Amino acid sequence: MWKKELPKSCPPTHAIEKEVELYRVLSSDTPTEADFKSYCDLYPDNPRFKNLCKAYALSFYDTLDNALLALTRSTTLKGTHIGTYQLNKTHGVCEFKEGHGHYSIWLYDNWDFNEFNPTTISPINGN
Amino acid sequence: MEIDSKYKIDNLAFGFEVIDALDFSDEPYLLLERDRIGNHYLSYLIENNFDEEYRVYVQISKRKFSAIISKGISVKEVFGEPENKCVLITKLSLHTGIILESSLIPSTEFSTDFIPVDYYVEYEYEENLENDLALIQQSINSQKIIFDFYLHGQNLIESIKPYAIYKVFTPIVEIIKQLVGFDNRNADKIISFSNLRHSSLGVTIELNISNDLFLEKENRAMDILTDLLNADKKEDFQAIVGQTANTKFISEYKSIIKAVIDNNADLCTAYANPITGEIKKSYIDKDKATKAKEVVEEAFDFIEDTEEVKGIFLEINVHAQEPAFKVLPSDENTPIKGKFEIALLEKLKQDMVNIGKEEYLFTIKTLYYPETVVKSEEIKRYMIDYKKQ
Numbered sequence: 001m002w003k004k005e006l007p008k009s010c011p012p013t014h015a016i017e018k019e020v021e022l023y024r025v026l027s028s029d030t031p032t033e034a035d036f037k038s039y040c041d042l043y044p045d046n047p048r049f050k051n052l053c054k055a056y057a058l059s060f061y062d063t064l065d066n067a068l069l070a071l072t073r074s075t076t077l078k079g080t081h082i083g084t085y086q087l088n089k090t091h092g093v094c095e096f097k098e099g100h101g102h103y104s105i106w107l108y109d110n111w112d113f114n115e116f117n118p119t120t121i122s123p124i125n126g127n
Numbered sequence: 128m129e130i131d132s133k134y135k136i137d138n139l140a141f142g143f144e145v146i147d148a149l150d151f152s153d154e155p156y157l158l159l160e161r162d163r164i165g166n167h168y169l170s171y172l173i174e175n176n177f178d179e180e181y182r183v184y185v186q187i188s189k190r191k192f193s194a195i196i197s198k199g200i201s202v203k204e205v206f207g208e209p210e211n212k213c214v215l216i217t218k219l220s221l222h223t224g225i226i227l228e229s230s231l232i233p234s235t236e237f238s239t240d241f242i243p244v245d246y247y248v249e250y251e252y253e254e255n256l257e258n259d260l261a262l263i264q265q266s267i268n269s270q271k272i273i274f275d276f277y278l279h280g281q282n283l284i285e286s287i288k289p290y291a292i293y294k295v296f297t298p299i300v301e302i303i304k305q306l307v308g309f310d311n312r313n314a315d316k317i318i319s320f321s322n323l324r325h326s327s328l329g330v331t332i333e334l335n336i337s338n339d340l341f342l343e344k345e346n347r348a349m350d351i352l353t354d355l356l357n358a359d360k361k362e363d364f365q366a367i368v369g370q371t372a373n374t375k376f377i378s379e380y381k382s383i384i385k386a387v388i389d390n391n392a393d394l395c396t397a398y399a400n401p402i403t404g405e406i407k408k409s410y411i412d413k414d415k416a417t418k419a420k421e422v423v424e425e426a427f428d429f430i431e432d433t434e435e436v437k438g439i440f441l442e443i444n445v446h447a448q449e450p451a452f453k454v455l456p457s458d459e460n461t462p463i464k465g466k467f468e469i470a471l472l473e474k475l476k477q478d479m480v481n482i483g484k485e486e487y488l489f490t491i492k493t494l495y496y497p498e499t500v501v502k503s504e505e506i507k508r509y510m511i512d513y514k515k516q
Binding site: 009025039042043045046047048049051052053054055057059070073074075076077097098099100102104 | 143144145147148150151152153154155156158174175176177219220221222223224246247249408
């Protein structure tokens with residue numbers, strides 16, 4: 001059912017399917033699969049994250065501004081562009097945190113990067 | 128990151144384990160962690176560089192944790208005013224999770240400028256997690272397996288109904304006794320109940336039979352019980368039956384699921400292991416219990432066969448509740464055992480049946496019950512007639 005095998009009780013029961021416009025930080029003007037790696041994909045051998053549900057989710061933001069704030073907050077998120085995506089109920093389930101306008105999204109197995117195209121791609125200042 | 132070398136400590140062996148993320152937006156900013164003896168910490172990401180990360184840790188009490196998740200205090204306040212007046216800075220490998228460097232710094236020497244002033248935590252699992260933490264702590268303090276049981280039903284709101292005790296709680300205790308391997312003679316030394324809640328029915332069961340710190344036997348039993356209470360598919364039950372010497376506990380389990388279905392109740396359990404500091408949970412409601420019932424009560428038609436066997440009587444017991452026989456066929460070395468048909472008993476009592484010498488022609492009805500998921504195959508034999516040869 002899920003793109004990756006998830007830990008027990010993951011995703012949380014309050015995570016829901018949703019149709020919503022979202023923003024994700026991209027490393028170039030052409031999204032690649034590398035832009036859609038979860039923290040567990042980046043550090044597969046780190047045992048600290050093996051049972052951490054959120055480490056299996058992808059991060060999106062509710063507004064362009066919140067995506068830009070995520071970039072300024074992080075010391076490693078090296079984005080040059082922000083992609084606008086239309087999430088629908090077939091993609092997966094999500095949990096929203098208002099504080100940083102952050103969505104954690106756990107993708108369904110049938111989610112396909114090649115069919116998940118941004119509606120727009122905006123350069124970040126200077127790119 | 129520059130830290131005064133006088134605060135450095137070598138070979139920090141706290142064994143931090145991540146329990147949950149309180150803020151994970153692209154990166155694990157704020158984590159709830161636990162050390163190897165069960166103390167809880169909040170850790171905040173200071174900086175990282177793809178290969179390593181610096182985190183600051185503060186030990187946190189249950190009271191302060193409740194305050195932060197209810198937004199009573201900010202993250203900056205938690206790290207600025209640690210309860211034990213110090214913070215721990217660690218450098219961890221992002222690839223292996225190993226602590227590469229660590230420093231213990233008095234809170235007066237530590238600046239929280241990098242944490243935003245208005246940073247509050249949004250956290251969804253307050254109640255569950257607080258309960259989990261308390262259960263783990265109780266388990267570690269008592270060095271016992273702690274099994275918490277909570278049955279919720281509409282008909283249990285004002286008082287506890289007998290079914291909750293006799294059809295659910297008692298069968299659970301019986302399953303534990305069977306899986307761990309003790310009986311009522313030793314029960315008082317091994318098992319105890321605490322934390323009784325009568326709004327619905329909640330009981331905490333404490334268990335230590337091994338009287339050691341490893342609790343292997345208890346853990347194995349509680350793993351099987353938790354798997355059993357989570358099971359609803361054929362494969363789940365096959366895996367459970369494969370781990371146990373017998374399946375007597377299935378009859379107790381049937382009582383539990385029947386009570387859950389009949390009363391539209393929910394049964395939640397959680398057990399804490401003091402060695403690993405882990406919690407394992409189960410949940411069963413009416414829908415899940417109905418699915419499970421279909422699997423455990425699966426039955427196939429039995430096969431009936433009647434045959435005539437020439438041989439001698441080896442044993443006859445007409446005084447048993449179900450009068451029984453044992454005969455040795457003339458052409459075989461293996462005796463056949465079974466029960467007498469009730470109608471044959473009068474004839475048997477009147478006849479002067481010879482045991483061990485004279486040959487008879489026995490008419491024996493055999494019922495063959497095929498194997499099911501939770502029950503091995505069974506053959507029942509009934510003697511319906513015999514004639515002296």
